Amino acid sequence: MNFIYKYYFMPVNAPNEYYLAEEKYKNAKTRDEKIKYLQEMISLLPRHHGSEKLLMELKKRLSKLKEQKESKPSRSSVSIKKEGAAQICLVGLVNSGKSTLLKKMTNVDVEIDHHPYTTLKPVVGMMKYEDVWIQVIEIPSTFEPEWMAIVRNCDLIIKVIDGDYDLNKQRNELKKILDENRIKIKSIKIITKRPLNLDKIKNEIWSNLNIIRIYTKTQGKDPEKDPIIFKGKATVRDVVKEVHKEFLKHFRFARIWGKSVKFPGAQVGLDHQLKDGDIIQIYA
Ligand SMILES: Nc1nc2c(ncn2[C@@H]2O[C@H](COP(=O)(O)OP(=O)(O)OP(=O)(O)O)[C@@H](O)[C@H]2O)c(=O)[nH]1
Ligand SMILES: [Mg+2]
Structure with a gap:
């Protein structure tokens, strides 16, 4: 997937080995392994004006990687525990503004920078x-398999498209990656x-x-503040089961507002x- 570099940097005319x-x-x-191949890339990259920026980025990545402690990939590091009503993933090419969008949406303290690959972990x-x-x-734009496993498991993908670049090209690249x-x-x-x-x-x-x-509500009282969440479809039976399975045996009818x-x-x-x-009131 050479496009990430080719797309954002000047052509560097690197050899195939690169x-x-x-x-x-x-x-x-x-x-x-990453360090090994990154070092290989750095050594294979031709040195000229057009490759300066890329070289700098590769070196930056290498030093970041070297700083990181080695962590064995494990199942628990792959999945992120779902919290809330749904899990959505921001997927976009490098530097497309994913972190900026994430911050606007959630107010989370995330690093935003004009350098590519600022976000290396979800x-x-x-x-x-x-x-x-x-x-x-936010899914890092390295699109490593463990990050893509998170995407595969989420409820909705947001394709983050950089308004400063060719929109169609990005759509196609993202489609290809997915x-x-x-x-x-x-x-x-x-x-x-x-x-x-x-x-x-x-x-x-x-x-x-x-x-x-x-x-849910009980007679003479206000409805509960916290809703019961269902995906796609829900019947009265689903709610009754959720509230208390025993209620199913004694269910008479329900009243609905909505x-x-x-x-x-x-x-x-x-x-x-x-x-x-x-809003539902169950009579049992
Ligand atoms: N003017 C402007 N700049 C933006 C906007 N969104 C992002 N940027 C700039 O674009 C650069 C990259 O933004 P990030 O939010 O870090 O992008 P990212 O996709 O998370 O980048 P990586 O994690 O490196 O892949 C930064 O310099 C941001 O300030 C925007 O809506 N308006
Ligand atoms: Mg980011």
Whole structure:
């Protein structure tokens, strides 16, 4: 995947060996391997004006890697524990503005810099949407297999497209990367480095997550503040099971207030399909 460098830097006319080393570097699983191939890349890179910037970046990466303690890849380091109502991943080419977007969405303290590859490990933030939290993860643009495993497991991908560069080229590159990693997860696009309407983005994310929030209530009381969260679809049966499995045996009917019924407090059975925001009172 040579495009990352080719795309952002002047052509360096590197020999094929350089790109082979780069490929090995990208596929390297351990820090030692990465260091080895990065050193190879540095030694193979021709020295001229057009390659200065790239050389500097490679050296910066090498010193960062050397500073890092060797950590054995383990399953626990691969997955990030899901928190909140959903997990979404910011996937974009290097320097496209992922960290800046993450900070705007979640206020997390993340390093933002004009140097490429500032983010080398996934960064997690929590974004509030109305009364729920959504976990947002920046995926490093090295697209290493362990990071792509996180993407494969998330609920929605945000393709981060740099508004300063060729949009189509980036879309194609991202599609290629996701295809290569056999990732078929629903995605939306955000173009960065342009005026950003955060509320609009949050609404778009929410509507693509297909999350259903259901608020239970008991007679004469206000609905619970914290909703029960369902993905995709939810019936009264799902809610009853969630509240207490025993209730299923004694279930008589439920009353619903919200979008799934024609009038407030309508009486429904176990198979009734609920909608986001519905309030339910169970009679058992
Ligand atoms: N003017 C402007 N600059 C931006 C915007 N978003 C990002 N940048 C700049 O673009 C550069 C890269 O931003 P980051 O947010 O670090 O990008 P990234 O995709 O996280 O970068 P890596 O982690 O290195 O892949 C920084 O210099 C940012 O200040 C934006 O909306 N407007
Ligand atoms: Mg970043």
